[in-house]
Amino acid sequence: MKFKQNYIFVISLILLSSFTIVQNGEKDSDIKLITTQTNFEVGSRIVLKFSSQGEIKPLLYCSNSYGSTLISPHNESGTLEYQIPENISIKIGVLNWKLLNDEHSITGKINITPKAEVATMETYIGPPSIESGGADYTMLVVVPTDSLDNPVPTNTLVTAKNQFLDYEETHDIFTKNLIAYRNINSKKETGRMLVSSESLGTNSKEFTINVSAAIPTNFSISATRSHGYADGNQITTFTTSVIKDQHKNIVSDGTFVTFFITNSKGNILKTTGLTLAGVATSKMIHPDYADSWKIKAYVDGMSESNSISLDYVQVIEDFEVTFSENNREITIGPLQSFMQQMIPDGLHVKLNIYKGNTFVTTLTKTSFNGYVHFKLKPAIFDNGTYSFSIETAGLTKEFKNKKLW
């Protein structure tokens, strides 16, 4: 049944088409394009007119930048009128059309030309932050569009304007490839650059570009401390000079500075700081034994400082050790600083314990009120003969063959 219907449909289509072909054959020679205008300004009413004697009303296919459609005509006293829909006539570009009357149908092209009018200044600028010194630049891209959201004609004048400190500049640029652009280079100074543009009386809004300092140049460092004693308690502060780029602009706040401290053993201590107004500071606690430091600072990969050196004077010349409670309590102290005052709490004292010649363990304590007490519990340390070495403030004392019981 379905088959039958299909056959009937196909046959009727063939019959129908043969009729229409015959009809067209008679009539198509009569259809002629009347409209001679091929350039229309965007937004204007576009009507394609054809002269026609017969009654047929062929469809008109037309296609523009965004899509295609079919238009039905109005037939008025021998004229076929095709009005181009508004969504097509408001877009610039080529509109190609074809009258669907028969195989030798009429085709044509219409140019919908842009208006010399700017309604919107679509502006893009980037990157938003550039480096001073004149080499780095930001790019202003302007897409001026008319009130129907079409790009403006090629070679439309756009004025690119920018203000920076005392400079105010305007440059004429012209649209090409639907856009206009200009590279805006930085100056030697840092600051905020304001950018805008104007075309055919329409102005863009204001854009801000941040011009930051270029990479830092070499700088110097200094150290301040309350005294030069190695008391393991006071703090030495390192400070950079004002770090600047090659045009004497102070580097951006937050520039990361690393201080490398090399001590007399060749070990490296590291401390870091961030710049504020070009100055970075960083601190390091004093050593607790006599030492000599070499300090150098770096902004990683960009610049470095001079090298300075600091010496720390030994404060504890000697210390007393007393054994009590069956030699199971070891008291170290008094530990006295440079004015014979008790050393501030927290000085490290290390006790190495040997049984015979065999190393047993190391106990570490910090000083409190100038003393350190070690208690060797019988549960851990059996009765017997032990040797001890005590290290603090870079000094070592040894006690051999102490009997614990």
Place this chain on the structure above:
Amino acid sequence: MVGLNKNIMRAILIASYVVLIGLIVSALSGIFSYLNTGADRSKMLHTEIQKIEQYLPKIVWEPLDNEGRIMDAQNLSALQNDYLDAWYVKQIAYKTNKIAGIKDYYTDSSRENLYSFIALNKTEKTTIEATTLSHNPTLEFYSEDGQLAVVTDRNVVEYKRVFKADALVLETTETSTYKIIFLLEDGFWRIRHMVKEDNAIYNPEQKIIATDSLNIKGINYYPQATPWNTFGDTFSTDTISKDFKIIKDAGLNSIRIFVQYEDFGKARVKPEMITKLRQTLDVADKHNLKVVITLFDFYGDYSLMNWTLDHRHAETIVNALKDHNALLAWDIKNEPNLDFDSRGQDIVIAWLDNMIDLVKSVDDKHPITIGWSNTQSATLLKEKVDFVSFHYYEDLDKLDEAIKTMKTEIKDKPLVLQEYGLSSYRGLWNPLGYTEEDQAEYHKKIQNILAVNKMQFMSWTLYDFKDIPTEVVGRLPWRKRAQQHFGFINQNGEPKPAFQYISKE
């Protein structure tokens, strides 16, 4: 009576209770499973989403010489992907008059232009099926911050089918030049402005390929053990070489082989398949045989949205083999007229027409043909092909007349009888079938007709096969059996009586 009513009432109450509980349970489980979907951590990064290749028109970038920032390969590839996707979603939108997908590839203001077209076409019952076949973009400008690009896409070949109330009213191929501004928004390169700068009707130059020297005396070839699967895992150049020697020694000069669309990997043709195909041609060359390659077999889609994929399939194969010495001709599609009923004649013809253009654009030296399954269809596209091929399995008495009829319509191009043969199956499923002697008689007779009409030919086929894949003739055993016995050599490898008429009377 009262008791019965009470029981009925009870039954209804219990039943409704059961149904109610069932509904509540299913609603709760629905809510529970809904709450369990979604926020799956393993899917958070969308790593499982693979790019599906759905639109691959030929795209050739002009050398990069743009203003602004220097373009790099990765960004260019991202731009190209989004640009082609923008075309793809547009084609889908105009085909269905729905706006799905458009907002990903067009900015807020430019998508309005598409929406207005869709609204207009929807009310006017106009639908447009379209595809673009080639693009030649030039990057004009790339902004310093990498957020804006201007591209001129020259001579975009667009094929369109325009429907009014579901009736096809126009089929057109145009070339257009577009200037496009892209903005990088939310990781998508979106079209901000698109301006058609030029348009013309597409008329590719028809290069005539001389076919005077053609003298095809050939055979359709499948290996005996793996019919319809020449290039599978069991592919062996030794088997092929042995078979080609038999063919050459029998006095034939050419073979016809088939490229199966899915087996070869569709749009991304598998390199190993190309290798096997090339090895086959190498062997043929060694035996001084020429090869007709059927580019599409086991293919029946033709839908406009997949044309670009089909084109990449053909392009890859043609490009790889166009300089091979053994290559004789490209046969675009095996028996496309069998798809007229299911797919529509106009779309099949349009597909073939455009495929011929594509193959010619890649290889303008080797002739092109289409393997029509009957004599009636042979005149279709006769002006596009370089020689006309048709298949004939009907009554031999009518062949002579059919050839003469065709020759009156096709005057200036050679005719090739590309498939013919007779099954020598007589058995359980067809007790009145032809014998091997009948088959020999058939081949003797047809050789006579071919000689009288000076026809070129390719017979079906060298071997009787043991296993016929279901895709070929379906599951029906009488069809499979018949298909097994078309060969000149039987299943045991012995020549059948027909073998003496394989190349001559």
